Amino acid sequence: MDEISHFLDLLSKLGPDVMSRLKSAGEVTVVHHDDADGITSAAILEWLLDENNIDSKLICLEKTFPQILSRLESEEGVLVYLDLGSPHAKLISKLNRGRDFIMILDHHDPEKVDDPKILNINPELYGISGESEASASAVVYALVRAIIGEAKGELAKLALIGAAEIPGEIAGLNELALRDALSAGLVKRRALRRRIDYAVVEGGRLISRSELSKRLTILGSVGYYRNGPQMALKACLEGFSPAISSLYKKLEEERKRLYREALTRLREGGFHTTTNVQWFHLGDLFLNVGSKVLGTFASYVMHRGMSRRDKYLVGFMHLNPKIPGLGELEGEYSKVSVRTPDQLAAMIRSKRMPSSAEVLSHVCSLLGGFGDGHDYAASGIIPRGRERELIRRMNRRVEQYAAKSKKGRASLDEFF
Ligand SMILES: [Mn+2]
Structure with missing residues (x-):
């Protein structure tokens, strides 16, 4: 069995247990990164939690400050780290002292921990490259897909936008998201002069996934102190409303002004x-x-x-x-x-x-x-x-x- 099938097999086995832990949590605190990968990861998981009427609280983090990790530890319920956390798995485990269930879904170079309370799902631990074959969003999508037992085009599309941070041809776990989004008709393959581009159907128009990724990242990072991450997440789940588009434009103007x-x-x-x-x-x-x-x-x-x-x-x-x-x-x-x-x-x-x-x-x-x-x-x-x-x-x-x-x-x- 190749690495990808092995990883997907593992997710299918973990799925029911993950779901029952999330359901019995009371509340899930989702801590995610501020870029397009972190935001689409959060949106995909948020969809699953919503479908199952599980309350959640989202926190967007730019960096994993040790003092923040220790503060998060005192939150009630289950903690989930998305697109961050894996490099600090040992500290997360130490702070938790075996108390709560914590799930990390990440693709950054992981630390290995031997702790039954910490589920550190990272493709790097299974021979899949987090730099070229798997974004965090593709990992979250693969898990949600395993849990619901079927492909979900809308979520696959989001995973593919998150994966735009990975350069080169789409490969590995990212390809799973690509296949599902293509067969749902939500993504189109376009041959540009020098490369293949994947365009996403957004508000009835085709937009390059890298353009959408850029917009989400601007909302999340430039708009970090002004609800930008929440707006970006909303754009993922409900599309870019006029209000979100105008916030994006304002933030992009501001970024240019600051650069000057x-x-x-x-x-x-x-x-x-x-x-x-x-x-x-x-x-x-x-x-x-x-x-x-x-x-x-x-x-x-x-x-x-x-x-x-x-x-x-x-x-x-x-x-x-x-x-x-x-x-x-x-x-x-x-x-x-x-x-x-x-x-x-x-x-x-x-x-x-x-x-x-x-x-x-x-x-x-x-x-x-x-x-x-x-x-x-x-x-x-x-x-x-x-x-x-x-x-x-x-x-x-x-x-x-x-x-x-x-x-x-x-x-x-x-x-x-
Ligand atoms: Mn990432």
């Missing part, structure tokens, strides 16, 4: 270059939009060619302490985002320079924060005021790595 203002600051002395790291700090400029916008802005700066191509690009901003639906964070923090321009990325690929996630998570935890990500992009949280220290420590960490890797190569050269 930020660019001006960078040009007027706000961009600093050091040995291995170039950086900027936007202070309070992005305080009223989700902190994910810092990462997309950093990518934008990099693609505009404003940064050196061989140094890590680091952006900072003050983090708004509000977590809608959950209260405020204790303490004052800054968000940090790292991007890696092309020449540097090539050096990371050949192991001459360290992965951005490795460096950032190390340095953030030294400063009393946390960070994660992958080789070429990472983000983290640090106590406010430690920004310059982060740059210093990051420079040192990169230097040490580079020196070691040079030595490694030199000895290999000797060998040959």
